[in-house]
Amino acid sequence: MENGGQLIDRAEPAVLPPTLRAGLALVAVVAALVVVAVGSWYAGHGRPGAVDAWIQPAVDDAGAPCRRIALAIDFLGEPIGAAVLVGAAVVGCLLLRSPRAAVQFVGGAGVAVGATKLLKPLVGRTIHGDNLSYPSGHTAFLTAFALTAALLAAGRIGLGPRAGALLVLAAALVAGAAMGWAQVALGAHYPTDVLGGWCTALAVVPATGWLVDRWKAG
Template sequence: MLVSRDPVTVLGPLRRPAPAVIAVALAVAVALGVWYSGDPVAGRVDRRTESIVDSVTGDHWRFFSRIVELGSPQFVVLWAVLLAGAALLLHRPRHAVLAIVGPGVTGVATTVLKPLVGRSIGDSAGYAYPSGHTGGATSIALAVALLVIGLAPTGRAVAVTVVASAALLAGGVVGTGMITIGAHYPTDTVGGFCFAVAIGLGSAMVIDRVADRRAARAGRSPTPSPR
């Protein structure tokens, strides 16, 4: 059976590559934040990317104005609660914790960082970096993908493909929508995506370590991660 009551790590076969991915994602997110700090206009990369995105999605503005709601706070909270409930029903308490902590910390981080970075966009000069909607959608997709590979253990290559595809699809679609409706610069969405990946995988690492230590103190050996 795919579902068991044995402790299962959140990261599974991703436990070894996770630190490197976290480091790269965090480095990119921080570098972009520093580079565009206080910037009120689009940079060269943003202008070129916006032009490409608009040429492809411009005629579908209404569709993307709706799809971006998948990354809105209310939807992220709803999906996080539903995912946590599903994880508990499937006897995956670690994944349930991640479903709340990952999106929650990502939401707080992107909200707090906006005024600190001070990058603005639009006539109202609203804060733009990093994109909270992109981060929210990415964090939920990441948590879902990790639950899937936890329920159906796979090799590392398949696990990486599943998790990366889910995060890129969710973050890419919502991020593209935010660019299309003019709510964010392209680099804002990249920053939101990278923060979500770093925070999501980082949270999973902490959850696993804390749970493993508690299991060890209780005299149980945690289920070894697939290699």
């Protein structure tokens, strides 16, 4: 701990690598605009939009084996599954003496999911009756988790801006696509709900990382 009462050791690599800050700030702004734009478009709706109607039939054709895979992925976004994932990540970070990284795993995922919970009643989009659906919290969680892991890996490996950005965005895309597919296949969300959840994570995780890197006492 340094002078000034900082809670996190400054010798530890930053959660948000300096080489990626500008690029991810732009991504976060664009993602936030997408969340607002899509949410405004579908506010109060209880039916699929044109994009949803185009994508859903292909996903709904998944057979029994694919449904089991979808259920397994979906579990990662359920309270128990999410707690196991985040708990394992926190333990690993503490074993590696990276408390800042542990805070980011909890904070990044928590803020992403919290943002979806705040947005759902504001948007008021529903599926299967009165179930609020936009944006997808499951998709936001797994995207935030993968994004945090990729950011920490990029910082520790010391990747440059291009390679680091590629790793981070690829991890977010793979995680978001996997959970998004599962949510649509299980009928829990419309495809545009998934897009909203993915963009929510892209919007809040860089901001959370920036705050964690500057966390001070008092």
